[in-house]
Each structure stands twice: as structure tokens, then as C-alpha cells.
Amino acid sequence: QLQLQESGPGLMKPSETLSLTCTVSGDSITNRQFYWGWIRQPPGKGLEWIGSIFHTGSTYYNPSLKTRVTMSVDTSTNQFSLSLSLTSVTAADTAVYYCVRDSHYYDSSGYYLVSDSWGQGTLVTVSS
Amino acid sequence: SYVVTQPPSVSVAPGKTASITCAGNDIVSKSVHWHQQKPGQAPVLVIYYDTDRPSGIPERFSGSNSGNTATLTISRVEAGDEADYYCQVWDSSLGQYVFGTGTKVTVL
Numbered sequence: 139q140l141q142l143q144e145s146g147p148g149l150m151k152p153s154e155t156l157s158l159t160c161t162v163s164g165d166s167i168t169n170r171q172f173y174w175g176w177i178r179q180p181p182g183k184g185l186e187w188i189g190s191i192f193h194t195g196s197t198y199y200n201p202s203l204k205t206r207v208t209m210s211v212d213t214s215t216n217q218f219s220l221s222l223s224l225t226s227v228t229a230a231d232t233a234v235y236y237c238v239r240d241s242h243y244y245d246s247s248g249y250y251l252v253s254d255s256w257g258q259g260t261l262v263t264v265s266s
Numbered sequence: 267s268y269v270v271t272q273p274p275s276v277s278v279a280p281g282k283t284a285s286i287t288c289a290g291n292d293i294v295s296k297s298v299h300w301h302q303q304k305p306g307q308a309p310v311l312v313i314y315y316d317t318d319r320p321s322g323i324p325e326r327f328s329g330s331n332s333g334n335t336a337t338l339t340i341s342r343v344e345a346g347d348e349a350d351y352y353c354q355v356w357d358s359s360l361g362q363y364v365f366g367t368g369t370k371v372t373v374l
Contacts, residue, residue: 184352184365184366184367184368185301185309185352185354185365185368186365187354187362187363187364187365190363198361198362198363199362200362200363201267201362202267236308236309247358248358248359249358249361250297250315250356250358251297251356251363252297252299252311252314252315252354252356253299253301253311253354253363254311254314254320255311256308256309256310257308258308259308
């Protein structure tokens with residue numbers, strides 16, 4: 139049974155760099171059927187996709203966050219990570235951050251992804 | 267950027283049918299997935315690729331996609347269906363997801 143567990147600091151200061159890790163159990167991060175992604179949700183608000191990564195390092199990023207985001211995979215520990223440069227506005231990046239598994243397939247029209255499993259989420263508060 | 271709109275709220279009586287829309291330009295050309303989120307919990311996938319249902323999701327949940335609107339339909343609504351519902355749109359030409367604004371379903 140797949141389990142996704144986020145870990146990282148709960149409190150950050152503006153303009154710092156946030157680093158979060160997702161530990162995957164019950165599946166191999168090198169499984170060719172899946173990408174691995176991050177989605178966030180500010181308190182009381184909707185969902186925002188951050189990005190998705192394949193075990194080879196191939197990535198898809200949200201264009202609105204692309205300049206501040208780096209994702210990576212560590213196949214030796216079955217983990218993937220998010221690095222986000224925080225803005226100077228505290229509320230902008232305060233959110234629950236979820237890691238997800240993205241099932242994917244490819245055909246002549248392109249790649250297709252769906253977030254089919256979610257971690258429980260971790261709250262990151264940005265405050266000076 | 268691609269914009270997807272959902273109604274903020276839908277109210278439905280138990281046993282009736284709830285329809286939640288997800289509107290976007292030519293959304294029929296994209297892949298639409300639906301997630302259910304109950305208070306304090308992580309979302310759960312309930313419909314993927316417009317019409318498919320993951321194992322364990324009741325047949326009461328169904329989806330469709332046509333023109334500029336995708337729809338999640340919940341038949342024979344139960345109290346336990348009360349939740350926020352988000353459409354997630356995958357645009358294969360741009361290689362990106364966009365989420366809808368979310369719809370709160372209230373069971374009267």
C-alpha cells in the first residue's frame with residue numbers, strides 16, 4: 139500500500155529557501171508508471187500545483203512558480219524533494235504542502251498525468 | 267495562463283443529484299480529474315480522465331466532459347458526500363496542471 143510522507147520545517151522566514159522532502163513507501167520511486175509531485179493549499183483557499191518530477195529528473199513546473207522552484211529525486215532513499223525560494227510577502231507561501239504520486243501515460247498526442255495519491259500534507263508558515 | 271472556473275457552492279438534498287461544473291476554454295481537449303476534500307483531510311481522487319472511477323469510489327460518482335464544460339455528477343447524494351470538490355485539468359500541450367477554484371457541496 140502506497141504511503142507518502144512529507145517532512146520539513148513548519149516555520150520559515152520571508153526570503154529564506156524552503157526545503158521539503160517526501161518519503162515514498164509501498165512503491166519504488168523509479169517505477170516508470172509514475173511522476174512525483176507537489177501541490178499546496180493556503181489556509182482556507184484552493185489547491186495550487188507546484189510541479190512534478192520523473193525519477194530521471196525530467197520535470198514539469200507551474201509557470202507562475204518556475205523561477206523559484208527546484209525539484210529533485212533521490213533514488214537511493216526513495217525520496218523526492220522540493221526547494222522553494224520564499225518571497226518577501228509572508229502570506230504568499232504560507233500553505234499546507236502535499237506530495238503526490240502522478241500516474242502517467244504517453245501516446246501520439248503527448249504525455250498525460252493525474253495525481254492519484256496524496257500525502258497527508260505539512261503546514262508551512264512563513265512569518266518574520 | 268489557462269483559467270478554470272467552478273461554482274463556489276452547490277446545495278443538494280439527500281438522495282438527490284448534485285452536478286458540479288468545471289468551465290474552461292475548449293476543456294474537452296484536455297484531461298479533467300476530480301478530487302474530493304473533506305475538512306482537515308488530504309484530497310482524494312474520485313474521477314480521472316473525464317469519466318474513469320478509481321477502485322473504491324462508489325458508482326454514484328460519475329464524470330463527463332464536453333465543449334467548454336466538464337461535470338462531476340453525484341447521484342443519490344449522502345451526508346458523507348459533503349466536501350469541497352476540485353477539478354484538476356492537465357494540459358498535455360503545455361505540460362501543466364491547473365486546478366479549478368473549488369466547489370463546496372452542502373447536503374441539506
